[in-house]
Amino acid sequence: MARRLLSRLGLRFVAFGYLTIILVGPLAIVFWRTFEDGFAPAWDALTTPETIHAFKLTLIITAIAVPVNTVFGIVAALAIVRKRFPGKGVLNAFIDLPLALSPVVVGLALFLLYGREGWLGGWLDQHDIQFLFALPSMVVATIFVSLPFVAREVVPTLQEIGDEQEQAARTLGANGLQTFWRITLPSIRWAVIYGVILTTARCLGEYGAVAVVSGRLQGQTETATLRVQERYDAFDLAGAYAISIALALLAILVLVAMTVIRPRGKTI
Amino acid sequence: MSIQIRYITKRLGDFVAVDDVSLNVESGSLTALLGPSGSGKSTLLRIIAGLEWPDAGQIMISGKDATGVPPQKRGVGFVFQHYAAFKHMTVADNIAFGLKVRRRPRAEIRDRVEELLHLVQLEGLGNRYPVQLSGGQRQRMGLARALAPEPDVLLLDEPFGALDARVRAELREWLTRLHDVVHVTTVFVTHDQEEAMEVADQIAVMNRGHLEQVGTPRELYDLPANEFVMRFVGDANEVGGVLVRPHDVELLPESSNGAIEAMIVRVTMLGRDAKVELHDATGAEIVALLTRDRFEELELWRGQTVWVRPRRERVLVP
Numbered sequence: 132m133a134r135r136l137l138s139r140l141g142l143r144f145v146a147f148g149y150l151t152i153i154l155v156g157p158l159a160i161v162f163w164r165t166f167e168d169g170f171a172p173a174w175d176a177l178t179t180p181e182t183i184h185a186f187k188l189t190l191i192i193t194a195i196a197v198p199v200n201t202v203f204g205i206v207a208a209l210a211i212v213r214k215r216f217p218g219k220g221v222l223n224a225f226i227d228l229p230l231a232l233s234p235v236v237v238g239l240a241l242f243l244l245y246g247r248e249g250w251l252g253g254w255l256d257q258h259d260i261q262f263l264f265a266l267p268s269m270v271v272a273t274i275f276v277s278l279p280f281v282a283r284e285v286v287p288t289l290q291e292i293g294d295e296q297e298q299a300a301r302t303l304g305a306n307g308l309q310t311f312w313r314i315t316l317p318s319i320r321w322a323v324i325y326g327v328i329l330t331t332a333r334c335l336g337e338y339g340a341v342a343v344v345s346g347r348l349q350g351q352t353e354t355a356t357l358r359v360q361e362r363y364d365a366f367d368l369a370g371a372y373a374i375s376i377a378l379a380l381l382a383i384l385v386l387v388a389m390t391v392i393r394p395r396g397k398t399i
Numbered sequence: 400m401s402i403q404i405r406y407i408t409k410r411l412g413d414f415v416a417v418d419d420v421s422l423n424v425e426s427g428s429l430t431a432l433l434g435p436s437g438s439g440k441s442t443l444l445r446i447i448a449g450l451e452w453p454d455a456g457q458i459m460i461s462g463k464d465a466t467g468v469p470p471q472k473r474g475v476g477f478v479f480q481h482y483a484a485f486k487h488m489t490v491a492d493n494i495a496f497g498l499k500v501r502r503r504p505r506a507e508i509r510d511r512v513e514e515l516l517h518l519v520q521l522e523g524l525g526n527r528y529p530v531q532l533s534g535g536q537r538q539r540m541g542l543a544r545a546l547a548p549e550p551d552v553l554l555l556d557e558p559f560g561a562l563d564a565r566v567r568a569e570l571r572e573w574l575t576r577l578h579d580v581v582h583v584t585t586v587f588v589t590h591d592q593e594e595a596m597e598v599a600d601q602i603a604v605m606n607r608g609h610l611e612q613v614g615t616p617r618e619l620y621d622l623p624a625n626e627f628v629m630r631f632v633g634d635a636n637e638v639g640g641v642l643v644r645p646h647d648v649e650l651l652p653e654s655s656n657g658a659i660e661a662m663i664v665r666v667t668m669l670g671r672d673a674k675v676e677l678h679d680a681t682g683a684e685i686v687a688l689l690t691r692d693r694f695e696e697l698e699l700w701r702g703q704t705v706w707v708r709p710r711r712e713r714v715l716v717p
Contacts, residue, residue, distance in 0.1 A: 295483035303497035
């Protein structure tokens, strides 16, 4: 008895200790340092025009990247699970690529493709389209790094529910679109929501790829995460901490939403 | 609404699932596709529904060519072995689905759902979800759902296969009664010969993608076309080189013309009948079913040697 209790406590101690050192500790210090001198300095740091612009930009990019990847993720998952076509294995493997690739590499790749010397750079230049150092490249970079999450959540759910319900809908007179909206989507909705939440969290926190393609122009192409780095480099630690806290709160909000939704997902 | 199946062939890779099958299903009839697993019966049913495409051949429904028509336009109702219930919808919404996608008026849908809930004896359960129903109830819901849009033909793929024996027997009986009321042309797939005999008025026996024989239950039992049908529909055993039904095996106390010697190894009383198991000289098993009167008249006992002879009629030379 005693030994079992001891081993259980030991296991808990290790798990909690690890989390404290790696996760909670740093976060707590950031919180403490931010509000060391009360709320006023933090609030001031958050409400400078550059910081507000940075948060707006992050939210705009997220608002574009999340719907795009949600639609793509669902379509890709349907193709992988329900269809047979040449190149299916390649598609399946490529969806995971952003997880394996460092975001900096993604940024560099976009740079090579769309830069002045790149394959598409010349064409963009001719048509006077500003891609690099502007919103389009930042959106594309964010879409790239947050691409796998919806598909990866939806694929196992689609496999689990099988296609009998869809076949039943067909024999009952439903066409392809009706079957998708009335049967397939409701059946996978929790997986989609979960994937959307993960995608959102990833978009909010994206740094590396966007750092390369944005040019980090203050008040123009600076996202919230880039702003943190910029404040830190300018020795404005209070500002850096305040923005970090705001980002962390957004992430925590997303995480809470996720834990609230998850258990209900199992009851369908 | 009749179905004509003409020279249907379906290959799955190298495997020929359905091999040049032709079959007529008359309007209003109840036809069973009977065969062991892998015989192609389910594939054929799914081809009729449009859920699979044949490699060759033609499907006519109500006299019209339906071969290239997608499933949603064939006017078929399909009942799945594992129910295929829409899990996120209530029972009433499941049944209403076929009417909603046809954009029928709301009042009409409500009345039709009530009518069907009554027909399949699920009154009062319309607001439940499929997970809250038993297997038998779920399958009755599946049937109501398939019947809701008033299909020309009703197709059932091993509809009672996932249910336990008692519920299966109940539903079987209930299906025949339902068919008397609704009278829709029905084709159902089963591997259970008893089920086919009890429910169907026409049985098509399939084996390895081939259609072996089509006939009424009685024709199949009394006049099997070949050894496979004889063995698959009802029991059969080999006596002196011919196939014979257990109740057509005659036991004689003494040697007689055309009879072979066998030893009784087991006797079981089955109420009205007695089942006698014997071994012939080569050790092969023979089963004989005798009436109780005949059994008592012969005064049989285990270990006794008797002479066995097939009765003249209903024998098949393999």
